Amino acid sequence: MNMMSDMKSATTCLLEMCDEHFELEDYQSGVPRWCTGCGDNAILAAVQRLCRDESLRPEKTVFVSGIGCSSRFPHYMKTYGFHGIHGRALPVAEGVKMARPDLDVFVNTGDGDCCSIGAAHWIHAIRYNMNLTVFLHDNQIYGLTKKQASPTSPIGTKSNTTPHGSYLEALNPLTVTLGVQNVSFVAQAADWIPEVLFDIVKAAYHHKGLSFVRIIQRCPEWLPKSLDPWMHDPNKVLLLNHANGLQPSAGLSRVYKNQLEHDPLNMDRAREIASNTDIIPVGILYNNPDVPCYEDLRHSDKLRTPDLTRAGLNAELDKYTVWPQGAEQKVA
Amino acid sequence: MTHHPAATILIGALNRGYGKNMNEMTTQKSLKKPGSKTRLPAGGKAAVKLKEHIVEIISDSGEGAQKCGQSLGAIAAQMGNGIWTTEIIPAEIRPPARSVAGASGNRIRIGSGYITNGGDETDLVVAFNEQVLLGRVRAKELKPGCIILLEDMWRTHADPKIVASYIETHDKLVAAGYKVYEIPMERECRTMVADARRGKNMYALGMLCYIYSLELKLAVDQIILAFGKKDQSVVDSNIMLLEAGQKWAAANLDFCYSIPAVRSTEPQLVVNGNTALALGVLASGMEICAMYPITPATSASHYLSEVFEKVGGMVHQAEDEIAACAFAIGASYASKCTVTITSGPGYSLKQEAIGLAVMGEIPLVVVNVQRGGPSTGQPTKMEQGDLMAAIFGSHGDAPKVVMAPGTIEECFYAIITARKIAETFNMVVVVLTDAGLATSQQPFPRPVFNESWMAPPVDQSPVPEGAKPYDWDENTGLARRFIPGQPGGMHTLTGLAHDRDSHVAYDAEINEQTLRFRSLKLAALQKTLKAPPVFGAPKGDLLVVGWGSTKGAIEEAVETMRAEGHKVSSMHLQFLQPLAPGIKEIMQGFKKVMTIESNWSDRPEDKIIDESNRRYSSMAILLRSRFLIDIDCWSEVKGQPIKPGTIRRVILQKLKK
Structure with missing residues (x-):
């Protein structure tokens, strides 16, 4: 082997990586076709900023989505993207991560995609706790199919399928997620507070394990005023702060005075905070870095060479082989 | 089927089945009395x-x-x-x-x-x-x-x-x-x-x-x-x-x-069809199998769970069939081709995801160990009822390759071939076996591992400047896929209609073009296939066509009938989509052609069944529509492998007509 040249190329490679500098444009692809004022735009901006700040290599980054307005997200990233089928973003992303733990994998999913048609996968994704960053774009309505109630629509929401108002209490994605075994990171952001949104996106990215970020976002087209009470009254937002969580800037604290020091390792308190729907908690509710990741539990450190396969296969074939007389045992 | 343990049913069964023989047959054989002189002592009979x-x-x-x-x-x-x-x-x-x-x-x-x-x-x-x-x-x-x-x-x-x-x-x-x-x-x-x-x-x-x-x-x-x-x-x-x-x-x-025997001079492998499938996965170089428990497919995954990790592979038991398929697709998209193993109901659940793999041109091997259907049907019983679902399943035009091994040995090699086709053509390859093959054992020559069976390493080289993620070849529809990690290959794969850049295509023209390219890939594969061999003479009175696990029984019946002078031959299809070239020419060498299958076909003797409404068995429909030949069919759906004696009777009857 030519060790010297290998080492040289490895060094050159490292140097090139250090030199590498990315701009926002390096992650931008096309012009988003979301409505003006749609919360998806804010999420896209925060995520592109994260990619730039973290110098994520575009070819080593994958955004996986399902179906819905939010699931168009990957099309606007100049990375690898997978815009799949309704509800199945999580299992697709799990497959990607299992096969390629070297890739940074993000998931963009909506309230219909995640909490309705893909709800089974949501529960199990939390339990697998693979190292994925999951953004739940929660606008409490089906947008792409034109205004039908979603599981997170507040009770009484008038929509095309609930013209007299929706009948059921909204599902709370935070308490559901916090109720699943192996949950390791749960945060909530609001699209109209971009500073916190970015900080949460960043913390979620750095968490090892599945980070579940619910982003409450506006739908100017179908539910234009539904979030106004929270947007217009900063006191209806509860900012969570902690030395191990987020520390809001002085400027932000001047606007959002309603704050709570919350230790993200305190699960009971997290569930309590998450249960409050009158006031929107914003920040990191739960963060436990010690939950094992499925891909680590299952990943093989064996180097898959033809020789390994040959040996493994032959060992198995030996168990079921009937040898000709006089030729007992092992073939070379 | 009998579910009632009442003795009356027994009497009925005996009367219907074997009552006629009652007087002719010997009655109870008494145990040999010790010291009987008519026989040699123990061991010496x-x-x-x-x-x-x-x-x-x-x-x-x-x-x-x-x-x-x-x-x-x-x-x-x-x-x-x-x-x-x-x-x-x-x-x-x-x-x-x-x-x-x-x-x-x-x-x-x-x-x-x-x-x-x-x-x-x-x-x-x-x-x-x-x-x-x-x-x-x-x-x-x-x-x-x-x-x-x-x-x-x-x-x-x-x-x-x-x-x-x-x-x-x-x-x-x-x-x-x-x-x-x-x-x-x-x-x-x-x-x-x-x-x-x-x-x-x-x-x-x-x-x-x-x-x-x-x-x-x-x-x-x-x-x-x-x-x-x-x-x-x-x-x-x-x-x-x-x-x-x-x-x-x-x-x-x-x-x-x-029962006199001659020992083979070559080492023989004795495994059942599901073990053969799992060994095929091992040998094919695939690294991930995603599955959800379902009878009768699960034993393949059980065995694979035991051995796959020894060669660096893994079996993922997903939360449901859809997730298993989506997981496999995600892994295939980002790495080597993967496999998902299931059975009828699970295969139905995977349909939308299979369509996504077809649309995104993601290589994928789907094994369907068929059982009795529809719905929950007969989970442990043998049936060949999923051929149409395999070929035409998933909405829209979703061309995929469908293969059916006919023997235990073919179960092993089919997986290796399927992996190769999936990765060469960026297609979904469905491998249809059934409960009969899954649980039957038959010795076959011990496979000798060949490195060429394995998937090549994942391409991580930079993509040439200007190359497009779906640069379909005009003649074959083939395009080289870009795998995450390849610099310059960034694009968003989508289940929506898309153009060569993988950009969403709202244009019907582009949609039609891409339908054409995905379809052409099947034709390109078809050009590489050989005509199936004919068992028996190339010309004669009757050609019996079969697929899957009925191979041995059909050929045994044909062989004994040929020995008796009947001009009957058989042909067994391993590729059901696309159909290999040369099939029509083979069929034209016979006065009559019929399929024998284990899926439903209307019984012509039923009162309201005639040529205007008779539903043919699956492969007969395929062959009739493709070749415009008046192919007859006979089928039996008794949950058991069709017996050679039954096939013999069917052939005799067909020859007489």
Whole structure:
């Protein structure tokens, strides 16, 4: 082997990586076709900023989505993207991560995609706790199919399928997620507070394990005023702060005075905070870095060479082989 | 199917099935009296030479009949006999003891020559109780007058109802002409071990070794192989029971057979279809199998779970069938081709995800071990009902490759071929096996590993400047896929219609073009296929066409009929989509063509069935529409492999018409 040249190329490679500098444009692809004022735009901006700040290599980054307005997200990233089928973003992303733990994998999913048609996968994704960053774009309505109630629509929401108002209490994605075994990171952001949104996106990215970020976002087209009470009254937002969580800037604290020091390792308190729907908690509710990741539990450190396969296969074939007389045992 | 354990059903079955033979057949054979002069002493009886025999060992679940049967098959294979073993599986894990539907065991066809299928009816059966035997009688699996070795402990059971049921059944079987030997298996075993339930199967194996003149040493080897890991006392006690069974049979039975065999000069592999599939996955270089438990596919994943990690692979048990397929697709998209293994209902659930793989041109191998359908159907039974779903499944035009191995050996190689096709054409390849292949064993030459079976390493080289993620070739529709990690290849794969840049195409024109490209890939594959071989002469009166697990039975029937002078041949298709070239020309060499399949077709004799409404069996529909030839069909959906004797009758009838 030519060790010297290998080492040289490895060094050159490292140097090139250090030199590498990315701009926002390096992650931008096309012009988003979301409505003006749609919360998806804010999420896209925060995520592109994260990619730039973290110098994520575009070819080593994958955004996986399902179906819905939010699931168009990957099309606007100049990375690898997978815009799949309704509800199945999580299992697709799990497959990607299992096969390629070297890739940074993000998931963009909506309230219909995640909490309705893909709800089974949501529960199990939390339990697998693979190292994925999951953004739940929660606008409490089906947008792409034109205004039908979603599981997170507040009770009484008038929509095309609930013209007299929706009948059921909204599902709370935070308490559901916090109720699943192996949950390791749960945060909530609001699209109209971009500073916190970015900080949460960043913390979620750095968490090892599945980070579940619910982003409450506006739908100017179908539910234009539904979030106004929270947007217009900063006191209806509860900012969570902690030395191990987020520390809001002085400027932000001047606007959002309603704050709570919350230790993200305190699960009971997290569930309590998450249960409050009158006031929107914003920040990191739960963060436990010690939950094992499925891909680590299952990943093989064996180097898959033809020789390994040959040996493994032959060992198995030996168990079921009937040898000709006089030729007992092992073939070379 | 019979589900009611009422004795009246038995009477009905006996009358319908074998009642006619009642007076012609011999009545109960009494056990040979000790010291009888008409026979040689133990071990020295003249063995009657047979060309082949079909043996069943049946018991309640958990009494070890399966193990006994598998061992018998393995021993016969080692002697050089051709064998085909079929599991007899109750649908429930622990059906009630002594229940008609609860028969668990194994059926072994042993022959002098190569055996390609389970054959016709059973010649000899060992039954641990009379109720499980009834299930087999009613299913008409036993040959009229066949030998029955029946555990006799029930005759003296404490429960008078059991005694009555035993005596009633016994007497009826005798009256119906079966040669019933009552064997004190329990009593004999109890002289050696405290719990006869554990070990009676080895006693039975010993008897069978005597009956078929098999080397006892080979049976001892089987015991060591099975129990070697446990302590020596288990091995010793099983060997003791084995030897006792052999001795008892030698001293007490008035018959003994030998099925001459020639040992193979090549190493042979003896596995069932599901194990062969799993070994194929191992050999193909695939690294991930995502699955959800479903009968009868699961045993392939069980075995794979045990061995895959040894070569760096993993089996992911997903939360549902859809997730299993999506997980496999995600892994395939980012790395090497992966496989998902399922059965009918699971295959239905995967349809939307399969369509995504077709649209995104992601290589994927989907194994469907077919079972009885529709809906939950008959989970443990054999059927070929999913061919149409495999070819036309998923909404819209979703071209995918469909293959069907016809033998256990082909199960192994089909997976390797499927992986290769999936990655070469960036297509979904569906491999259809069935419950029959899944649970049957047949020896085949031990595969010799070839590096070319394995997937090449994942391409991570930079993509050339200007290259597009879907740069379809005008003639073949082929495009090279970009894999995450490849610099310059960034694009968003989408299930929406898309252009060469993988940009969403709102334009109907582009949509139509891409439909064309995805379809062309099938044609490109078709150009590489060879015409299927014809079994028998290339011209004649009748060509029988089959696919999948019916291969052995069809060819056996054709072979015997050809020997009798009938001008019949057969052709077995391994590729069902695309159909290989040359099929039409082959069919044109015959006056009549018919398919024989195990999926539903309307019965022409039914009152309201005529040519304007008759639904043909699946492959007949395919061949008729493709080749505009008036192809007839015959099908049977009895949950059991079609027997060569049945096929023979069907062919004769067709030739007469």
